[in-house]
Every structure is written in C-alpha cells, then in structure tokens.
Amino acid sequence: MAKDTKVENAGYGMLIDYKYCTGCHSCEVSCQERFGMPAGEFGIKLSQNGPWDHGNDNWEWNWVPIPTQKCDLCADRRAAGKKALCEQHCQAFVITVGKLEDLVKQMDEGGKEQVLFNRTNDVAPLKARY
Amino acid sequence: MSNWQWQEGEWTVTRSCAWSPPGEHPIGWGLLFYSKNGRLDHVEGDPNQPITQGRVSIKFLELAEYCNSPERIIHPMKRDPKDRGDGSKWQRISWDEAWDIIVEKTRYFQEKYGNESIMTLIGTGRDVWHTVPKITFSAFETCNFEYTHNGWSCYGPRSSICAYILGAGYPEVDFASEFPEKRYDDPRYVLPETVLVAGKAPLESNPDGLFGHALIDMMKRGTELIVVDCRATWLATRAKYFMQVRPGTDTALYLAMCNVIINEDLYDHEFCEEWIYGFEEFKERVQEYPPEVAAPITGISAEKIAECARYFANCKPASMTWGLAVDEKVNGLQCAHTILLLCAITGNLDIPGGVLLGAGDAAASQWWGWEELDDAIKEKRIGAAEFPCVCTTMSTCHPDRAMDTILTDDPYPVKMIFCMSANPISCPSADPRMWEKGFHRCEYVVVADLFMNPFIASCGDLVLPVAALSEKDGIVATHYGGLTLFVGALVKACQVGECKSDDEIMLELGKRLNPSKFPWKDLHEFLTWELHGYGVEGTWEDLRDSKYGLVTPEHEFEKYAFGGQTWNGEPGFGTETGLVEAYCQRWERWGDDPLPYYEEPPYSPISTPQLFKEYPFVLTTGARSWAYFHSEQKQIPRLRAVDPWPETEMNPIDAERLGLQEGDWVYVYNMFGRCRQKLHITPIVKEGVVHSKHAWWYPEKGPDDMGYGPYGVWDANINQLVPHGVFGKLGFGSPFKSMICNVEKAEGGPDFATGWPK
Numbered sequence: 069m070a071k072d073t074k075v076e077n078a079g080y081g082m083l084i085d086y087k088y089c090t091g092c093h094s095c096e097v098s099c100q101e102r103f104g105m106p107a108g109e110f111g112i113k114l115s116q117n118g119p120w121d122h123g124n125d126n127w128e129w130n131w132v133p134i135p136t137q138k139c140d141l142c143a144d145r146r147a148a149g150k151k152a153l154c155e156q157h158c159q160a161f162v163i164t165v166g167k168l169e170d171l172v173k174q175m176d177e178g179g180k181e182q183v184l185f186n187r188t189n190d191v192a193p194l195k196a197r198y
Numbered sequence: 199m200s201n202w203q204w205q206e207g208e209w210t211v212t213r214s215c216a217w218s219p220p221g222e223h224p225i226g227w228g229l230l231f232y233s234k235n236g237r238l239d240h241v242e243g244d245p246n247q248p249i250t251q252g253r254v255s256i257k258f259l260e261l262a263e264y265c266n267s268p269e270r271i272i273h274p275m276k277r278d279p280k281d282r283g284d285g286s287k288w289q290r291i292s293w294d295e296a297w298d299i300i301v302e303k304t305r306y307f308q309e310k311y312g313n314e315s316i317m318t319l320i321g322t323g324r325d326v327w328h329t330v331p332k333i334t335f336s337a338f339e340t341c342n343f344e345y346t347h348n349g350w351s352c353y354g355p356r357s358s359i360c361a362y363i364l365g366a367g368y369p370e371v372d373f374a375s376e377f378p379e380k381r382y383d384d385p386r387y388v389l390p391e392t393v394l395v396a397g398k399a400p401l402e403s404n405p406d407g408l409f410g411h412a413l414i415d416m417m418k419r420g421t422e423l424i425v426v427d428c429r430a431t432w433l434a435t436r437a438k439y440f441m442q443v444r445p446g447t448d449t450a451l452y453l454a455m456c457n458v459i460i461n462e463d464l465y466d467h468e469f470c471e472e473w474i475y476g477f478e479e480f481k482e483r484v485q486e487y488p489p490e491v492a493a494p495i496t497g498i499s500a501e502k503i504a505e506c507a508r509y510f511a512n513c514k515p516a517s518m519t520w521g522l523a524v525d526e527k528v529n530g531l532q533c534a535h536t537i538l539l540l541c542a543i544t545g546n547l548d549i550p551g552g553v554l555l556g557a558g559d560a561a562a563s564q565w566w567g568w569e570e571l572d573d574a575i576k577e578k579r580i581g582a583a584e585f586p587c588v589c590t591t592m593s594t595c596h597p598d599r600a601m602d603t604i605l606t607d608d609p610y611p612v613k614m615i616f617c618m619s620a621n622p623i624s625c626p627s628a629d630p631r632m633w634e635k636g637f638h639r640c641e642y643v644v645v646a647d648l649f650m651n652p653f654i655a656s657c658g659d660l661v662l663p664v665a666a667l668s669e670k671d672g673i674v675a676t677h678y679g680g681l682t683l684f685v686g687a688l689v690k691a692c693q694v695g696e697c698k699s700d701d702e703i704m705l706e707l708g709k710r711l712n713p714s715k716f717p718w719k720d721l722h723e724f725l726t727w728e729l730h731g732y733g734v735e736g737t738w739e740d741l742r743d744s745k746y747g748l749v750t751p752e753h754e755f756e757k758y759a760f761g762g763q764t765w766n767g768e769p770g771f772g773t774e775t776g777l778v779e780a781y782c783q784r785w786e787r788w789g790d791d792p793l794p795y796y797e798e799p800p801y802s803p804i805s806t807p808q809l810f811k812e813y814p815f816v817l818t819t820g821a822r823s824w825a826y827f828h829s830e831q832k833q834i835p836r837l838r839a840v841d842p843w844p845e846t847e848m849n850p851i852d853a854e855r856l857g858l859q860e861g862d863w864v865y866v867y868n869m870f871g872r873c874r875q876k877l878h879i880t881p882i883v884k885e886g887v888v889h890s891k892h893a894w895w896y897p898e899k900g901p902d903d904m905g906y907g908p909y910g911v912w913d914a915n916i917n918q919l920v921p922h923g924v925f926g927k928l929g930f931g932s933p934f935k936s937m938i939c940n941v942e943k944a945e946g947g948p949d950f951a952t953g954w955p956k
Contacts, residue, residue: 088414090401090432093824093840097256100836101240107839119430121881127435151252157243159253159401159411198209198232198240 075143077187083171085162087181091131095154111138140192215686217674218324221827231691248378272695285901315613317342321620335567336715341579347626349925349932355525358591359534363779365772367556368680371519373412376753388551391513398521402822407676430882445818446799446936452536454492455507457484464511466545476781515551530931532794556681558772565593585929604636625829625893629922655901655908670699686748799936817939820892833897844894846875863947871918890916
C-alpha cells in the first residue's frame with residue numbers, strides 16, 4: 069500500500085542526461101501505471117526536438133522527459149529506500165532523482181546535453197496505487 | 199519466503215526471468231510480478247537481474263492490463279467450420295471436449311489423407327520454437343511445420359548462413375552478459391570500439407538475445423556506432439557513421455567495404471591465411487565492387503563508404519549486431535554472407551568485445567522430435583527437395599511452397615491446421631488475402647492464443663487459451679539456444695481463467711496423441727530435461743532458486759583455435775572445409791554463386807523502370823514499435839496511445855509536392871494491392887522513399903467483415919503490396935523491405951470509435 073509519508077522535496081530535483089534518452093516511454097507508462105492514470109494523462113511526459121537534418125551528417129533529435137504537476141519525485145518510494153519508479157524503469161538510465169547539490173555536481177562532470185528539474189510537489193495530488 | 203517469491207505488505211512478489219507471451223525475443227527481462235488474491239496487479243523491474251538491472255519496456259509495464267484484459271480468451275471455444283467469419287458463433291467448451299475434438303480430427307485426417315495432411319503454423323518471437331516442432335513431429339507425427347513468413351525472412355536466413363559458412367551458432371555483439379557479476383567491468387571483458395548495427399532497431403525490438411539498451415550502456419562507456427539503415431532512426435542520429443542506404447541495397451555497401459579493407463591492406467592477414475577458405479576468390483570478387491560502384495547503387499558517397507570501411511577495420515575490437523533487414527530481401531543470403539566475412543577478415547570473430555559465436559553443436563537448430571519422425575513421412579516435407587538451403591538447417595516447410603500446396607492440393611491436400619502463436623493474415627505473410635483463401639480450404643483449424651485476432655476470426659474452428667508469461671513456469675535461453683549466453687527461469691505468479699502454457703498444451707496433447715514420445719511425468723520434469731539440453735545441470739527448481747534466477751554457462755572465446763567450434767573437437771570451424779567459407783561449395787551445389795554478389799531488388803527504379811513511373815516511391819516496411827510486438831497489444835489502451843495508428847512516413851519534400859498534410863489518411867498502393875495508413879511527414883526517410891508500418895488491424899472494429907476484412911485487417915495491412923513466391927535463388931528472403939508504391943490522399947480513415955467511413 070502506498071504510504072502517505074510526506075517527504076520534503078525542497079533541495080531535491082531530477083536530472084535528465086538527454087544525450088542518451090531514447091524515447092522509450094518507460095518513464096511515462098511507469099507513472100501512469102502507478103497512479104492509475106488513463107492514457108493521455110501524465111506525471112512525466114516526453115518532449116522532443118527534431119528530428120532535424122542539419123546537413124553533412126549532422127542530425128539533431130533529442131528526447132527530454134518533463135515532469136508534470138502530478139510528480140512528487142516518488143517521495144514515498146524514496147522514503148522506503150527505493151528509486152523513483154521512472155528512474156528505475158528508464159531503459160537508458162538517464163533519470164537521476166536526488167539532492168540538487170549532488171545532481172549539480174553530476175551535471176558538471178557529465179556531458180552538455182543535460183537538464184535539471186528543480187523540486188516538484190511534496191505530495192503527489194494523486195494517490196499511488198502501489 | 200524465498201528468493202523467487204516473497205511478501206511486500208499486501209503484495210505477493212514473484213521474480214521471473216521473462217520471455218513471452220506477449221511476444222518478445224528471448225532476452226530474459228528480470229521482472230517482479232506484484233499480485234494480490236491471485237491477480238496480477240503490476241510489474242516492476244528486478245534491480246538485481248544483471249542484464250536488465252531493473253529496467254522495463256512499456257510492453258511489460260502494461261503486462262497486467264494485457265493479462266487481465268476483458269478481451270482475453272480464457273476458456274477453450276469452438277465454432278462450426280461453416281460459421282467461419284461469424285464472431286457470434288463461438289461456444290465455450292471444456293478442455294476435455296477440446297482435446298477429444300482434436301484427437302478425433304487428427305485420427306480422421308491421418309487415416310483418410312495421411313499424417314502429412316496436418317500442418318502446424320508458428321509465428322515469430324514467442325517461446326514456442328521447441329514446443330511447436332515437438333507437437334508437429336511427435337504428437338501429430340507430420341512433416342509439415344510451417345513458419346508463415348514468405349522466404350523464411352526472419353532470423354532463419356541469418357542463423358542458417360552462419361551455420362553454413364562458420365559452422366557456428368548465432369553471432370552477436372559481446373555485451374558482457376557472459377559476466378553477470380561485473381559485466382562491463384569484468385577484467386576479461388573488452389569494450390568494442392565500434393559496433394556495426396546492420397539493418398536493425400535493437401532498442402525497440404530487443405532482438406534474439408540482445409537487450410537493446412545494452413548498446414546505450416556501451417555507448418556511455420565509449421563505444422561508437424556504425425548504423426546501416428534506410429531510416430534515420432534515433433540510434434542513427436547518435437552514430438559515428440550513419441550509412442543511409444536505399445532500401446534493399448546494403449549488400450553492395452558491405453561488398454565495397456570489404457573491397458577497401460582488402461585493397462588497402464587493412465585486413466587480418468594471419469586470420470585470413472589460416473582460417474578462411476576461398477579468400478583469394480573473395481578478393482577477386484570484391485574487385486567488382488569498389489566504392490565508386492556501390493555509391494550510385496546505395497546512394498552513399500564513395501568517400502564515405504571508404505572512410506567507414508577504414509574506420510571499421512582500424513577499430514580493435516569491432517563488433518556487429520544484425521537485424522531483420524538483412525533477411526527481408528532476395529539478396530539477403532549474400533548480404534549475411536558478406537557481413538560475416540567483413541567481421542572475419544578484420545579478425546573480430548569470437549574475441550572479447552567482438553562478435554560472439556555459438557558453439558558448433560548449436561549451429562544446427564535443435565528441432566525436438568524431428569530425428570524420431572518416420573523417414574517415409576519426412577520425405578514428404580513440402581519444399582524440402584526444392585530448397586535444401588532452407589530445409590537443411592530448418593525443419594520447416596518452405597514457407598511459400600507450403601501455401602502453394604494448401605491452395606492446389608499438389609502434391610497432396612492439407613486438411614488440418616494447428617496454429618500456435620501466429621497471426622498469419624495480419625502479420626508475416628505476403629499477399630495475405632491469398633493466404634486467407636488457402637486456410638479456408640482447410641477442413642479444420644485449431645489455434646492456441648491469448649486474444650482474438652483476424653486470423654482466428656476468419657479461419658479458426660477451435661481456440662485453446664494460452665497463459666501469459668506471468669502465468670507459467672518455463673525457461674528462457676538467449677538466441678533460442680543458438681548462442682546461450684544465459685538460461686533463466688520463468689516463474690508462475692497467477693492463473694487466469696483456464697489458460698494453459700504452450701508447454702502444458704504440448705504435454706497434454708502429446709500424451710493423448712502419442713504418449714511414448716512424451717515421457718515426462720509433469721511440467722517440471724520436462725523443464726529440467728529442457729534445461730539439460732542447454733548444458734545446464736540441476737533441476738528447473740534449482741534454476742528458479744538460483745541467485746538471480748538465471749545461470750550463465752561459461753562462454754569460451756576463439757573456440758575455433760582449440761576445437762570448440764567443430765563437431766569432432768578438431769580446431770577450425772564446423773563447416774564442410776573446416777574453415778570460414780568465403781567460397782561456399784554448398785551454395786554452388788545447390789545452384790547459386792558460391793561467392794557473395796549484389797542483386798538489385800526485383801521491384802525497383804532500376805529493375806522495373808516502367809512500373810516505377812506508375813509507382814514512383816521505393817517502399818520499405820516493418821520498422822519496430824515501442825508499443826507492440828508485431829500484431830499484438832493493439833487493444834491495450836496505454837500502448838495504443840503511444841502508437842495509435844498505422845503510419846506511413848514520407849519526406850517533407852515529397853509531401854509538399856503531393857499536397858499532403860501531416861495526419862492525412864492516405865492510400866499506399868501498387869500493382870499487388872493497397873492499404874490505408876496515416877501520413878507522418880518526417881525527414882528520417884529520404885526523398886523518394888516511404889516507410890509503412892506492418893502488422894496492423896483494429897481490435898475495436900470487431901471480428902465481422904464490414905468490407906474491410908475481420909478487424910479491418912484489409913484496410914491496414916501493408917503486406918497486401920508484397921508478392922507471394924518471390925525470394926532468393928536458394929529459397930530465403932522475400933522483398934518486404936524493398937518494394938515500390940504510390941501514395942494518394944484517402945477520403946477519410948478509421949479513426950473514430952465505431953463504424954467505417956462511407
């Protein structure tokens with residue numbers, strides 16, 4: 069049963085290493101399953117740039133998952149020592165949920181194609197099914 | 199409590215190393231099934247599983263929706279054959295009645311028309327590739343086992359060619375799955391500098407035994423990619439070299455790469471001198487394919503071809519993973535041959551970080567029951583005498599010839615069909631309306647599956663309900679045992695209705711029809727026997743109880759050097775010459791060129807210039823979807839939302855010229871037929887090329903034919919544009935990926951809740 073454990077999300081965020089985001093949709097569907105959202109409703113949603121052919125074999129095609137208002141960074145799962153569900157199921161392992169200071173460091177050490185989302189909700193507006 | 203099942207609050211958690219159904223390749227996803235009161239509620243990834251490491255594709259995230267779907271078939275059903283096509287005439291029956299009917303029909307047809315009048319059908323992917331042969335050869339005791347894909351155009355050609363020229367089981371990129379504890383960090387592992395991705399969409403399809411996103415793991419560590427594809431896939435946009443070939447012309451590209459590598463002296467002399475048969479002849483042959491010749495054929499510049507060839511040759515190690523596009527063309531055998539030689543002459547066979555090879559005894563697929571079948575019956579196998587190249591490594595019929603026999607009764611009638619995990623008129627068959635007519639000539643059609651589909655709706659008389667992967671105990675071996683990187687245990691969490699697993703159906707049917715050939719006392723004893731066939735000791739229960747629910751037989755590298763690649767333990771390769779065969783005498787005897795060559799697709803701007811005026815696009819089909827395994831899962835709402843309609847992709851320049859808009863419904867048509875798809879305008883296909891999705895039907899449209907076929911299959915199925923009976927000289931490879939077509943705007947489309955446009 070999902071716990072109503074309130075975890076303070078201040079100081080936490082979600083880092084996306086979108087160089088390797090393949091657009092597999094596992095983040096979207098994990099979240100929909102967990103919260104019982106119907107198709108078309110999202111706690112995290114893929115967005116894309118491209119595909120664009122800039123010529124001379126230079127292609128641009130980036131997927132970036134963006135959390136919505138319904139995301140609480142899986143506070144209850146993290147309180148239970150687990151990863152956020154989208155983070156765990158991401159097939160390319162491009163999502164990291166954690167302390168901003170750690171994420172900024174990780175970002176600084178990584179490639180240029182990264183984006184950091186600041187804290188979302190402390191408690192999800194929807195009740196997790198599990 | 200155990201390491202494979204435990205309680206977490208209200209949930210019972212069951213650990214499984216998954217395969218199918220729903221359809222999937224044998225890559226052994228590590229899944230945790232969360233169930234309550236015997237009902238699967240949701241799936242999470244198993245973070246401890248060394249390959250998938252907690253990751254899950256959306257197909258399995260929606261497993262509970264699939265298993266518990268109200269549209270699932272959960273009891274045996276029958277329908278009078280005279281009522282075929284009428285969805286209201288199905289009657290629920292018991293398993294006992296179903297078995298009695300099958301036994302009675304089997305005996306009737308065996309006695310009246312001979313055992314060969316019974317034919318079994320199989321589809322791709324699901325874990326029935328031992329099961330259906332055993333049912334065919336040991337239960338029905340017929341010789342006719344049919345894979346319903348024209349020209350056997352998937353996996354079979356690649357694995358057969360690997361057997362003929364390397365005497366090896368399936369070749370695969372080394373993704374460190376042989377080192378489950380440390381994976382890429384194991385000191386014995388070497389990271390490939392580059393991986394050639396040859397006509398494959400590994401991220402979406404997880405093909406054959408490779409967890410596709412392992413390539414992403416490797417790219418993060420520094421591996422570069424060479425992607426050969428006619429579409430700019432996402433993976434292609436991340437490649438060091440993206441070789442965007444005209445559909446069906448990649449053999450010319452690989453021959454030209456070999457030309458550069460040999461002529462510029464970039465090949466592995468020691469390996470070529472010691473281990474290759476016919477290297478000089480091959481060297482002479484590739485002189486016909488300098489990059490300047492391949493450039494206008496493929497649409498890639500000669501400079502880029504040469505540069506890519508040099509890069510591949512200089513990478514140590516370089517690896518390769520190949521896909522369906524290698525097979526789905528009449529020139530496919532030569533394509534696979536050239537790719538393997540490219541890996542061989544650069545010294546990348548079976549080395550750490552190179553192309554792993556299955557052992558010699560895995561080279562010929564193990565077809566359970568074939569050996570014990572009566573010789574007089576074996577001789578009647580359809581197409582075997584005409585196509586020895588197909589039917590030596592495969593224990594099946596020749597796919598096209600089997601349908602010819604069904605249609606003509608020549609040389610004998612086919613009266614009864616037993617189909618397990620295939621949906622032939624929606625998915626793998628070219629000219630599918632003709633296949634439907636053929637099946638209607640058969641007197642009795644039994645189908646084992648999980649959901650109603652166009653084939654069952656149109657042709658089925660008796661349906662057996664099949665268990666999903668969370669509803670059965672079973673075994674997964676990567677690459678179907680052709681390259682067993684690991685073996686895992688599927689573990690049952692739930693029971694749905696009266697469904698039985700494919701293996702249970704095999705055992706129960708076998709014991710009724712021919713008990714001496716099915717000696718196992720129960721499923722677990724059978725699974726233990728299967729496990730031993732992969733060289734793994736202990737029982738199935740031991741496998742289930744093991745640390746990760748899987749075991750990894752030790753992979754030996756460079757087996758050819760010490761005798762692990764041959765049947766007799768001699769060093770070398772398990773081929774006729776004991777060497778890698780650049781020159782394949784078998785193919786010469788069977789009536790083809792012993793050396794690889796390029797052949798233009800049978801329908802193309804060059805082969806059929808007159809037709810091309812009328813159908814001025816090159817058509818390629820069948821790119822993989824995140825949401826579906828071929829024709830499956832289209833009734834699962836969250837998956838359908840990801841990939842809602844059959845899409846035809848067209849370059850923006852062509853769309854503008856034709857006045858077409860994004861999302862328009864269009865007819866895609868040629869001299870063989872037409873279908874209707876939704877237009878997606880995208881630069882990922884080149885000007886003059888269109889790509890159409892395959893295996894579409896509309897569960898929401900219902901089983902009865904309203905002028906568009908059962909479930910609208912004739913509105914959507916792109917294979918109506920692909921001809922039956924067109925394949926390579928030795929029987930492999932139909933042109934699913936390189937046809938021609940035209941496109942025009944349709945008056946509307948099927949995208950509303952019910953009914954059809956007028």
